[in-house]
Amino acid sequence: MIDLTGKVAIVTGGGRGLGEAIARKLSSLGAHTVISDLNKEAIEQVVENINSSGGEASGFVSDVANEEEAARLINETAERHGKVDILVNNAGINRDAMLHKMSLEQWRQVLDVNITGVFNTMQPASIQMRKQEQGAIINISSASWMGNVGQANYAAAKAGVVGLTKTASKELGRKGVTVNAICPGFIETDMTRAVPEKVWDMMVGKISMGRAGQPEDVANCIAFLASDQANYITGEVINVGGGMVL
Numbered sequence: 001m002i003d004l005t006g007k008v009a010i011v012t013g014g015g016r017g018l019g020e021a022i023a024r025k026l027s028s029l030g031a032h033t034v035i036s037d038l039n040k041e042a043i044e045q046v047v048e049n050i051n052s053s054g055g056e057a058s059g060f061v062s063d064v065a066n067e068e069e070a071a072r073l074i075n076e077t078a079e080r081h082g083k084v085d086i087l088v089n090n091a092g093i094n095r096d097a098m099l100h101k102m103s104l105e106q107w108r109q110v111l112d113v114n115i116t117g118v119f120n121t122m123q124p125a126s127i128q129m130r131k132q133e134q135g136a137i138i139n140i141s142s143a144s145w146m147g148n149v150g151q152a153n154y155a156a157a158k159a160g161v162v163g164l165t166k167t168a169s170k171e172l173g174r175k176g177v178t179v180n181a182i183c184p185g186f187i188e189t190d191m192t193r194a195v196p197e198k199v200w201d202m203m204v205g206k207i208s209m210g211r212a213g214q215p216e217d218v219a220n221c222i223a224f225l226a227s228d229q230a231n232y233i234t235g236e237v238i239n240v241g242g243g244m245v246l
């Protein structure tokens with residue numbers, strides 16, 4: 001049985017989709033969960049839902065692409081709660097286009113959020129977790145990190161997340177901090193519901209289990225990695241994709 005009682009967790013991009021499911025799961029297992037997002041109304045809704053169903057959550061508006069805002073999220077949470085046990089770097093965007101049509105703006109937007117945003121929270125979190133001599137960082141990469149048509153920017157950023165995760169796991173291991181990456185396959189959220197039906201069917205066709213995943217499928221794996229039961233697992237890249245092969 002996974003028990004996160006007494007732990008303090010931060011979930012970026014927690015206002016909807018995978019982030020919301022992860023926040024609900026961690027708080028249902030006892031963690032005080034700080035839900036961070038760009039969208040204040042979405043945060044308030046998720047916090048209210050969790051608190052009214054017996055969990056414990058609070059909100060923090062923060063743009064992970066902004067170095068100062070990301071540092072405030074980590075440092076103020078640590079000040080308020082005395083520690084940060086779990087950091088889930090989930091915030092992410094896509095701006096898909098074929099490489100020959102991709103603008104520098106599309107490239108930069110995705111890199112700023114999906115890789116620099118992860119650095120921006122991990123840097124202050126690593127200082128805090130070194131002091132605590134414990135912690136779990138879980139970064140959301142993607143099955144696309146190995147390459148996916150129309151996603152040169154996204155794949156480059158998500159591959160960067162794998163390299164960052166593996167490096168941080170080597171640097172922080174002796175301090176009792178684990179760092180792992182999850183690669184969701186094709187999960188039903190607002191991000192994926194936005195694709196045309198033809199693309200949806202094509203993606204589902206690549207999944208052994210023959211269906212898109214649900215946000216809870218990803219949240220379940222994260223809950224395990226965030227728990228003490230996984231404190232000898234680090235530097236791993238775990239696919240949660242129903243056997244999807246791109």
Ligand SMILES: NC(=O)c1ccc[n+]([C@@H]2O[C@H](COP(=O)([O-])OP(=O)(O)OC[C@H]3O[C@@H](n4cnc5c(N)ncnc54)[C@H](O)[C@@H]3O)[C@@H](O)[C@H]2O)c1
Pocket residue numbers: 012013014015016017018019036037038039042062063064065090091092093113117140141142143183184185186187188189190191192
């Ligand atoms: N849905 C999938 O199939 C899938 C597959 C692989 C990886 N992922 C990854 O999982 C994560 C969540 O995806 P999702 O499908 O739930 O997306 P989503 O678009 O439904 O939700 C993303 C959330 O992140 C927030 N966000 C965006 N930019 C932000 C920023 N700069 N700072 C803080 N918050 C920000 C948004 O406001 C939103 O609430 C992303 O990193 C995505 O790349 C998703």
